Amino acid sequence: MIPLFEQYPDLQRRLAYVPLGQFPTPVQRLERLEGYAGSGRIYIKRDDISGESYGGAKLRKLEFLLGAALQARAKAVLTFGYAGSNHALATTIYARKLGLQSILELLPQPNAHYVRTNLLAAHLFEAELHYYRNPLLLALGTIRDLLKHKLTDGKFPTLIRPGGSSPVGATGLVNAAFELRNQVERGILPEPDRIYVALGSMGTAVGLTVGLRAAGLKSQVVAVRVAGRAFVNERTMLRQLGELNRFLHARDPSFPMLELTLADVEIRHDFYGRHYALFTDEGMEAVALMKQHEGITLEGTYTGKTLAALLADTEHRERDQSRGSVALFWNTYNSRNLTADVAGLDYHRLPRPLHWYFEHDVQPLDTLDPGSIEGPDGD
Numbered sequence: 001m002i003p004l005f006e007q008y009p010d011l012q013r014r015l016a017y018v019p020l021g022q023f024p025t026p027v028q029r030l031e032r033l034e035g036y037a038g039s040g041r042i043y044i045k046r047d048d049i050s051g052e053s054y055g056g057a058k059l060r061k062l063e064f065l066l067g068a069a070l071q072a073r074a075k076a077v078l079t080f081g082y083a084g085s086n087h088a089l090a091t092t093i094y095a096r097k098l099g100l101q102s103i104l105e106l107l108p109q110p111n112a113h114y115v116r117t118n119l120l121a122a123h124l125f126e127a128e129l130h131y132y133r134n135p136l137l138l139a140l141g142t143i144r145d146l147l148k149h150k151l152t153d154g155k156f157p158t159l160i161r162p163g164g165s166s167p168v169g170a171t172g173l174v175n176a177a178f179e180l181r182n183q184v185e186r187g188i189l190p191e192p193d194r195i196y197v198a199l200g201s202m203g204t205a206v207g208l209t210v211g212l213r214a215a216g217l218k219s220q221v222v223a224v225r226v227a228g229r230a231f232v233n234e235r236t237m238l239r240q241l242g243e244l245n246r247f248l249h250a251r252d253p254s255f256p257m258l259e260l261t262l263a264d265v266e267i268r269h270d271f272y273g274r275h276y277a278l279f280t281d282e283g284m285e286a287v288a289l290m291k292q293h294e295g296i297t298l299e300g301t302y303t304g305k306t307l308a309a310l311l312a313d314t315e316h317r318e319r320d321q322s323r324g325s326v327a328l329f330w331n332t333y334n335s336r337n338l339t340a341d342v343a344g345l346d347y348h349r350l351p352r353p354l355h356w357y358f359e360h361d362v363q364p365l366d367t368l369d370p371g372s373i374e375g376p377d378g379d
């Protein structure tokens with residue numbers, strides 16, 4: 001049984017859930033990266049290997065989101081993302097495993113190798129792909145697609161919010177915090193002082209924060225913003241924290257109403273750079289350091305920026321007291337390599353406007369050749 005349901009049996013009765021991943025994900029100490037950073041202890045939570053065919057933290061959300069779609073007897077799920085969205089791809093892969101069609105409504109983003117891989121993989125796993133120049137056109141197209149599927153399937157598709165960041169989805173990360181507490185209790189790692197996680201559509205950081213407090217851990221979440229400030233800020237963070245907490249309390253009154261404030265989760269704005277999915281020098285340096293010292297593959301949109309914040313803090317802290325401090329890097333990225341699966345696919349089979357990503361250069365900082373990246377190091 002998953003740790004959240006062990007603690008709150010009423011939640012098990014009230015929430016749909018379908019197991020998709022391999023949990024608990026391992027925790028490892030990154031001694032070689034510590035040696036480079038020079039002070040403090042650094043651990044990693046390996047959510048990148050949460051799934052046999054495709055990993056990442058999105059799987060935790062999908063166990064609840066797709067569970068709810070199955071319970072609603074949906075035939076299809078419809079979700080949103082930027083062209084290279086890991087969330088859209090993860091939804092497609094796991095929806096298909098469950099016999100559900102996926103419909104993806106996508107928006108433009110800066111070009112990168114992973115965008116090409118994710119688009120081809122979404123096609124390989126039979127997603128219905130739609131692409132729009134702007135959010136207004138996306139809204140209109142989504143209404144069209146919902147109606148179209150109502151006519152052909154006899155049912156509306158189940159909607160999944162961008163990034164899967166609804167209370168239902170974020171519940172997967174509440175469970176992750178209880179999973180982490182079990183690992184702390186078993187001595188696999190000390191209770192972290194700080195937990196670094198990327199902040200995109202916010203559900204990951206929101207779920208972890210609510211879960212850590214409910215689980216009685218004192219770790220501070222450091223949420224490294226990687227998306228625009230208009231949607232990702234202190235106000236929207238507090239709103240999502242409250243929304244998730246009320247959702248869980250309503251389904252199991254023994255789940256506490258927590259007094260969550262911005263002392264529980266710090267938003268870091270200083271590693272974002274200029275745009276969503278536009279890589280930064282510090283972020284790509286962090287990606288290279290993780291590869292070189294630990295053999296683990298990160299990327300420039302989320303996890304590189306997040307590790308850059310962790311490393312910068314570690315260097316600053318060296319001068320003050322916190323030599324023994326423990327930082328946990330939550331690896332939210334999928335590290336199962338899909339490039340071989342999509343190698344033979346022709347991008348001309350994608351909707352025509354998406355060909356742009358294959359016919360134009362990737363951004364200058366995207367220097368990693370995905371063909372040369374090995375899979376996870378297997379331990």
Ligand SMILES: *Cc1c(COP(=O)(O)O)cnc(C)c1O
Pocket residue numbers: 056058086087163165198199200201202203204205302303332333334
């Ligand atoms: C989606 C995603 C995140 C961020 O999670 P949110 O819940 O959207 O904030 C972090 N890392 C990777 C690799 C992701 O795909």
